[in-house]
Amino acid sequence: MRLAQRRCCIDIDEETGQRRPAQGLTGCSYQVLHNDGRLLSFEFNLEHTGAYSWQNTQHAVFDVRTGQRLRLTDVVAETPARVRQLLRVAINRRLTKTLNELWEESQDSAEVQALAERFTYNLRTHQVEYTSAAEPTLEDFTITARGITIFYQPWLPPAWWPHSPESAYFFPFTALRSRLR
Template identity: 35%
Template sequence: MLHTYLRWLLPALLLTTAPALAQRTAAQTKKNRALARRPAKKPALVAASPQALIVSVGDTGKSMFVVPQVQLTIPAAAARINQYMIDAALGEDLEVLPDTLTAASGIRQALAEYETNGQSGFVRASYEVLYNDHFLLSMEFTAEYMGAYPSSSVRHATFDLRTGRLLQVRDLLADTLALRQRWQQSINRRIGAHLAALPASYPELDTAMLADVRQRLHWNDSTRTATLEANDPRFYDFALTPFGLTLYYDFGFPHVIQALQPESDYLFPYADLKAWLKPKGPLEFRR
């Protein structure tokens, strides 16, 4: 009796559920096709680490020319930063587009020029990491030269590790005019104090030499200000440190009187910059 009943019930159930099952299967297939046509979401542009791994590339044996290179989880960002670093380390101007050199080929070129110039001219390249955290990397590059007198040039570069962008001050601060005014006040105070201390520090300086120093510093005695170019300081040549943002200004004194030039770095602590920081900018975490 039970066996007969089940034989009758099973076909009835199949007839009842089959249309619904087919309808659900068709809907799922349609959904799967729609998902397949939908473009895949691009991965978020976030580095795995807020710091860069930095390696040094140098010439074999002599270690005269050392170029830093970064390793990041975002290859495109690393490639962009590394190209700028090659140019900065080898004395090129970062205001122009970087040359397409590798670190090794750039070093070979520098060594060849060194030998061609009788072991003079550009003789050494070195670097220092000033800041490497919060997806920001700030570097100092020093190029040394040998001619009638030794000389050097120092430049700075700050990068966004997530994009590889070479940053300028305007990328960090919403009010660069306020910073420029604060910098002008700082440089005026420094030059005024420096000139006042020179006669005691260098009693051998005569009136003509002191007047020459004043002229090189673009100093106006009546207003007690340094008359500088409108685009000074250079907002692409700056550095970040754990303590604040540093601007630089070198008056370019020749080697023989370089000791008579005031210090070139001007540190602005992060606490003093809070009101000017760009919302959602690279330094937002300092607000």
């Protein structure tokens, strides 16, 4: 990991041979979130540099016995459609809260409207319209002894980053039928 980080963080100008800060992926780290001897869950923090510097986080869950990366359907017995439905309800609830908080802070209906449009969020129905928004995937998740956290973060331009809602959606195993025995 350190060698990859060192190689990704410095570009060498081919003409002059000088070193300069890299563009693109410029840093990475990881953290073990869960390891019970059967399941191993990682969080990868990636740093990027370009016109803007930003960070993003990705997750992976592995079966320790086989080394295979697990999909959510390997862990829960719920259908993907049912999990996506639960996730959509949670996303709509969180975006409603985010937009209400923005309204309370700014009292600027144009700003609230612009952010709602960015999320393809219908202010009348309090629903994200996924026909034009990124449909939540079920691929970025972590697992703990208590449940599963699914991550959903639609892309926003840098000016809107302060208004990004929290991306983690926790579902306790009591709310999902588990395949884990």
